Amino acid sequence: MTIYKVVEYPNPRLRIPSKPVTEFDDNLRQIVENMFETMYTSSGIGLAAPQVDIHKQIIVIDLTEDKSDQKVIINPKITFKEGSASIDEGCLSVPLDYRAKVERASHIVVECFNEKGEQYTIDATEELLAICLQHEIDHLEGKLFIDYLSGLKRSMYEKKLSKYQRYKRRAESAS
Numbered sequence: 001m002t003i004y005k006v007v008e009y010p011n012p013r014l015r016i017p018s019k020p021v022t023e024f025d026d027n028l029r030q031i032v033e034n035m036f037e038t039m040y041t042s043s044g045i046g047l048a049a050p051q052v053d054i055h056k057q058i059i060v061i062d063l064t065e066d067k068s069d070q071k072v073i074i075n076p077k078i079t080f081k082e083g084s085a086s087i088d089e090g091c092l093s094v095p096l097d098y099r100a101k102v103e104r105a106s107h108i109v110v111e112c113f114n115e116k117g118e119q120y121t122i123d124a125t126e127e128l129l130a131i132c133l134q135h136e137i138d139h140l141e142g143k144l145f146i147d148y149l150s151g152l153k154r155s156m157y158e159k160k161l162s163k164y165q166r167y168k169r170r171a172e173s174a175s
């Protein structure tokens with residue numbers, strides 16, 4: 001079992017579109033297991049493969065606190081969207097624990113595969129699941145939640161991040 005390093009914004013590798021999975025083999029199942037461990041270690045509720053520098057259409061989600069509802073979502077396609085909802089989103093790839101609201105559909109239906117290559121449907125009527133799925137599917141397309149922010153909110157975040165990066169570089173060169 002391996003805990004992957006999470007790639008952080010502004011690393012351009014987060015922008016690479018992911019390729020569909022074609023082999024449902026032991027290597028895929030190992031990646032899925034490692035992604036769950038990485039997600040739990042980082043206290044996340046979801047993780048998409050490009051966040052760990054794997055550019056394949058693989059997502060893991062578990063909204064429970066006791067690790068009891070592991071969802072493996074491979075090659076997802078959104079087939080239905082309705083309603084609107086927004087919550088304070090976070091992202092393991094966005095530094096400074098920055099959170100912001102993004103308007104998304106409140107109910108979606110996703111067609112996908114599990115790690116064994118079996119096709120199934122997720123009817124995400126629960127808002128948090130619908131939002132988390134849209135956030136993770138965005139990752140597969142190289143999109144981040146901060147891309148939806150207004151110009152002012154985005155530039156305030158970029159300023160805060162540059163300041164933090166300068167501070168980090170100085171601290172690193174002093175040690």
Ligand code: K1U
Nearest residue numbers: 043044045046047089090091092093132135
């Ligand atoms: O994709 C990611 O970076 C994971 C991200 C998923 C997500 C969270 C909130 C809204 C949409 C998508 C996270 O898990 S960040 C951590 C987080 O926000 C959280 C952790 C535990 C409980 C609730 C939220």
Ligand code: ZN
Nearest residue numbers: 090091092093
């Ligand atoms: Zn994210």
